Amino acid sequence: MSENEHVAGSDNDDSTFARVQIDDPYIDLEKVIEEESRKVESIEIHVGKEFKSPEEAYGFYNLYALVKGFSIRRNQRETSRKGLSGLKFVCSKQGLSQRQKHKSKPADSSSKPKTPEKERSSTRTECKAYMRCKLVDGGIWQVSRFHDEHNHQLASNSPSKLRNLRSHRCLTMRDIEIIRSLSDQNVGPSKIAEYLAQLHGGKRRALFRPKDVSNVIATDNKKLIGVDIDRTLLFFQRKQADDSEFFYSIDADEDGFVKHIFWADGKARRAYLEFGDVVTFDTTYNTNEYSMPLAPFIGVNHHRQSIFFGMALVRSENTENFCWLFETWLKAMYDKHPPVIITDQDPAMRNAIKIVFPNAVHRCCQWHVMRKAREKLGSLYGTIPTLSNELGLVINCTLTISEFEDAWAAMVEKHKLKDNKHLKNMFASREEWVPAYFRGIFFAEMTTTQRSESMNALFKMWVTTHTSIYKFVCRIDNIIENIWQREGDEDMRTMNEEPSLWSKFPLELDARQVYTRKAFSVFKELLKDSCLGIVKEIERDKLYEVEIKNNPDFKHWVPVSYLVEVDKEAELYSCNCKGFEFDGLLCPHAMKVMWIHGIQHLPSHYILKRWCRDANANVKRPMNERSKDVGNSLALQMFRATTLKAQFSQLVDLASKDAQSFNLVEGKLSELINKLEPLQLEDMSKQPECRASNEEPVMVMIVDEEEDVPENSVVLRDPPISRCKGRKKRPLRWKPAV
Numbered sequence: 001m002s003e004n005e006h007v008a009g010s011d012n013d014d015s016t017f018a019r020v021q022i023d024d025p026y027i028d029l030e031k032v033i034e035e036e037s038r039k040v041e042s043i044e045i046h047v048g049k050e051f052k053s054p055e056e057a058y059g060f061y062n063l064y065a066l067v068k069g070f071s072i073r074r075n076q077r078e079t080s081r082k083g084l085s086g087l088k089f090v091c092s093k094q095g096l097s098q099r100q101k102h103k104s105k106p107a108d109s110s111s112k113p114k115t116p117e118k119e120r121s122s123t124r125t126e127c128k129a130y131m132r133c134k135l136v137d138g139g140i141w142q143v144s145r146f147h148d149e150h151n152h153q154l155a156s157n158s159p160s161k162l163r164n165l166r167s168h169r170c171l172t173m174r175d176i177e178i179i180r181s182l183s184d185q186n187v188g189p190s191k192i193a194e195y196l197a198q199l200h201g202g203k204r205r206a207l208f209r210p211k212d213v214s215n216v217i218a219t220d221n222k223k224l225i226g227v228d229i230d231r232t233l234l235f236f237q238r239k240q241a242d243d244s245e246f247f248y249s250i251d252a253d254e255d256g257f258v259k260h261i262f263w264a265d266g267k268a269r270r271a272y273l274e275f276g277d278v279v280t281f282d283t284t285y286n287t288n289e290y291s292m293p294l295a296p297f298i299g300v301n302h303h304r305q306s307i308f309f310g311m312a313l314v315r316s317e318n319t320e321n322f323c324w325l326f327e328t329w330l331k332a333m334y335d336k337h338p339p340v341i342i343t344d345q346d347p348a349m350r351n352a353i354k355i356v357f358p359n360a361v362h363r364c365c366q367w368h369v370m371r372k373a374r375e376k377l378g379s380l381y382g383t384i385p386t387l388s389n390e391l392g393l394v395i396n397c398t399l400t401i402s403e404f405e406d407a408w409a410a411m412v413e414k415h416k417l418k419d420n421k422h423l424k425n426m427f428a429s430r431e432e433w434v435p436a437y438f439r440g441i442f443f444a445e446m447t448t449t450q451r452s453e454s455m456n457a458l459f460k461m462w463v464t465t466h467t468s469i470y471k472f473v474c475r476i477d478n479i480i481e482n483i484w485q486r487e488g489d490e491d492m493r494t495m496n497e498e499p500s501l502w503s504k505f506p507l508e509l510d511a512r513q514v515y516t517r518k519a520f521s522v523f524k525e526l527l528k529d530s531c532l533g534i535v536k537e538i539e540r541d542k543l544y545e546v547e548i549k550n551n552p553d554f555k556h557w558v559p560v561s562y563l564v565e566v567d568k569e570a571e572l573y574s575c576n577c578k579g580f581e582f583d584g585l586l587c588p589h590a591m592k593v594m595w596i597h598g599i600q601h602l603p604s605h606y607i608l609k610r611w612c613r614d615a616n617a618n619v620k621r622p623m624n625e626r627s628k629d630v631g632n633s634l635a636l637q638m639f640r641a642t643t644l645k646a647q648f649s650q651l652v653d654l655a656s657k658d659a660q661s662f663n664l665v666e667g668k669l670s671e672l673i674n675k676l677e678p679l680q681l682e683d684m685s686k687q688p689e690c691r692a693s694n695e696e697p698v699m700v701m702i703v704d705e706e707e708d709v710p711e712n713s714v715v716l717r718d719p720p721i722s723r724c725k726g727r728k729k730r731p732l733r734w735k736p737a738v
Contacts, residue, residue, distance in 0.1 A: 045131060049143040054087055057133050057141050061089050062167050069156030071165035075130070084135070086144075091129040092166060093152055097122055125152045170207050171216065179216050186461065186475065189214040224468045228718045229258050231470040236263060239477075245269055247310075247332040251324060256717040260321060261469070262328045264310035267484055272309045272333045274618055275299050275610060278444045279309060279338045281349070282365075282452035283317060284459065289466050290719040293317060294459060297329060298451050300444050302615035303490045304518045306451045308480055309333065313469065315719060322352035330356065340441060342449055344368050345432070361441055364432040366395075367448035376422040384415055395434060397560060399576050404436040439578040444610075469718075487616070493517060494613055502528060507591065510602040519611035523585050530588035535596055541568050544596075546575075546589040562589040571603045584608035 045064060051057040058074070065072045071092040078086030132145040155161035162168055171179070175196055182192045193210035200206040224231060229250075236248040245266025251259045276299060283293040290313075297309040310329050314321050330337065340361045343349045345368065353362050373391070374381075381388050390411050398404035408427060412418055431437050435447065458479065463472050494517050501508055502524050511523045529548060536545040547561045565574045573594055579587025586594075586606050609615055655665035 045143065045146050045148070047143050047146055051133065051141040052139075054084070054133070054141060057087065057131075057143075058089060061131050065091075065165075066162065066168050067156065069154035069162065070129070070150060071167040073167065078134075086132070086134045087141070088130060088132045091127040091150060093123060093125045093127040093150075094130065095124055095126060097124050127151050164209065168207060169209065169212055171212060175208070176216055179213055180220065183217050183220075184471075184474065185478070189217060221466075221468060221471075224470055226718060228468045228470050229716045232261070232473055233716065235470065235473060239265070249328045249332075250716060252716055258716055258719050259315045260312060260324060260328075262310060262312040262325060262332070263473070264308075264329075264332050265480065268308050268310055268480075269332060269334070270618065271301065271307055271616070272299070273336065274616060275301050275307065276309065276333065276336060276338055277442055277610065278340045278342070278446055280342045280446065280449045280452045282344060282449045282456065283314070284456035289468060292469075292719060294456070295325060296452065296455055298455055300446065300451065301487055302516050302519065302611055302613075303487060303494070304444075304516075304522075305483070305487060305490065306455060307483060307487065311476060311480075313472075317346065317348055319348045319351040319355075322348055323355055326352055326356035340443060342443075342446060344449060345429075361438070362432070363438055363443070363447070364429075365447075365449040366433050366435070367450060369426065369433050370395075373422065373426065377420075380417075380420070387415060398436050399439065399562075399578075401436050404430070404434060440581045442584060443582055445583040490517070491616070499524075506600040507594075507602055514602075514607055514612050516611060516613055516615075519585070522583075526579075526585060526588050527591060530591040530595070533588060533592035535592055538563075541597075542566055544593050546592050548588060562587075564589050564593045566593060566597070568597060571599060571605075580606065584611055
């Protein structure tokens with residue numbers, strides 16, 4: 001039996017024997033029985049019949065059993081000094097099971113009472129049918145004894161029954177390939193079995209049961225035990241061979257057990273350089289058999305779609321682990337710090353962000369805060385029906401910090417809630433989540449970790465608590481490929497399709513030309529809202545008050561007044577709602593005042609590139625092309641280094657073949673080094689001092705048990721598998737007070 005071959009229903013017998021395979025992937029079981037019946041009836045099994053090998057003997061007897069309507073198994077094997085010398089194949093109902101033998105013994109009254117065992121039906125009837133073969137001269141196997149009488153009913157000429165007999169159940173290699181392919185695409189065993197049955201012409205003709213499909217998948221999963229991380233590391237190395245910018249890092253403890261894994265493909269790293277102005281970060285559980293939380297870094301592209309900036313598995317959530325993860329991610333992202341990061345209220349995340357990203361604006365998820373408020377203030381919402389609405393208005397509709405604090409104090413005073421513990425906690429942490437404290441900062445219209453939550457829900461459709469890390473990484477890779485493909489599809493739609501216009505305003509025409517389809521759709525809704533505005537001039541050509549009237553069709557803005565400051569000569573229109581600063585699109589209030597001033601076209605300084613059609617142009621450019629750009633940024637240095645490494649690798653292969661080539665390359669390299677050193681010394685005086693690490697490099701290796709492990713190396717071992725009864729529970733985690 002080949003290494004990759006699996007036969008459904010195989011017994012745990014010696015691997016010397018192999019089951020006869022039916023190669024046709026679409027088996028007509030009735031036709032097989034009819035054809036084999038003629039063969040078996042014309043050639044009887046008798047003492048002295050010869051076979052060339054044990055496999056041929058087993059195959060012939062199994063086909064004989066198929067026609068007669070019973071199943072067989074291997075029972076005994078005889079050995080001599082020369083090796084295997086005798087075999088015995090019996091009816092599957094021969095003898096008694098261990099449970100039957102145990103029940104036949106008299107009960108020992110002195111023994112302690114045991115836990116009652118589950119009742120199971122028995123399939124053994126002590127049938128005496130068998131065929132014994134022995135090895136004779138010339139390597140021939142000869143039938144020495146044969147008994148063909150059964151003490152049970154046979155299932156002859158009944159394909160629907162024969163497929164349940166264990167020795168006749170089989171899956172072709174084509175079936176197994178289909179099972180593995182569909183399983184990799186997250187198709188369940190029952191659906192795979194239904195699909196295979198249809199390929200075979202219906203369940204009546206299928207020589208397998210749904211359980212056999214599950215066994216194939218389970219067998220593949222068992223092969224990963226103990227080598228899960230090795231397979232994962234090899235997968236990363238293959239990805240790196242195809243994508244020179246693919247980045248991965250694995251951290252292990254003192255004993256070699258893996259603690260953390262991080263990886264990011266080249267496109268994610270390039271996308272971060274263009275769309276890394278806002279990052280959401282969250283963790284999710286129950287995605288793998290090691291109970292390691294998944295931690296994706298997520299952003300939003302120019303189509304307002306969620307994209308990945310990297311993925312990680314961490315053993316536990318504490319400040320030290322998050323610091324390692326953030327530092328590794330920062331290294332992968334060419335040392336570009338995120339301007340804004342949104343997380344939940346985990347204190348370990350907060351501490352790690354302060355250490356690794358000290359200049360980043362850290363905002364806590366507002367949705368989590370409001371959900372906690374509904375839990376803690378539920379009874380108050382019942383006694384004070386207007387409290388929920390008032391709380392939402394105070395939080396979302398106040399434009400300045402002082403306005404928020406005054407409105408909060410008035411609400412608390414009105415309902416006599418000064419002593420409410422949860423409201424006190426909410427107010428104490430207001431600087432972490434209240435919108436008024438973040439106006440004027442670009443968030444790409446994100447205030448929550450909802451994009452992370454949505455992605456986590458998507459992940460759990462593809463992985464379970466029993467998924468190995470290798471399969472987990474492979475399936476996540478499929479998800480990421482789908483996301484990049486979705487971005488490419490939307491690029492094509494934006495290029496080929498022209499969105500409909502709501503009006504003939506030149507402002508809208510300009511927006512359609514530069515924005516992506518999704519960004520233009522949002523802009524069009526804002527333009528509609530601007531038509532509901534009523535403008536009041538406070539100071540001519542300098543300050544205006546705009547009020548958006550409430551309309552059930554336009555629910556983006558509440559009926560409050562906004563102030564728009566104007567610099568007419570510079571065409572600057574600054575609204576105190578900070579809509580443009582927050583989302584990168586002009587707010588309705590500014591557009592209304594611009595229209596009054598006769599500004600019909602969209603000023604260039606109000607067109608944010610990250611929402612434009614060509615915002616991802618650099619993401620698509622090949623690395624060797626980008627490495628020629630002018631500049632000395634860390635990203636460009638990394639691009640150049642990777643491009644040169646690929647060329648030098650080819651150069652080394654060519655130069656090492658003979659002495660003449662080696663001498664030529666060595667001489668040219670010496671000349672280049674002598675020319676480059678003065679240039680580098682001149683540039684070093686102009687460049688800021690770079691950070692360097694004085695730590696010795698640690699080699700991560702995969703070695704066989706017999707190989708010597710070099711010093712300063714780490715042999716990676718799989719993390720401890722989480723064991724528990726029933727469904728795995730989410731590990732205990734700090735719960736926020738707010």
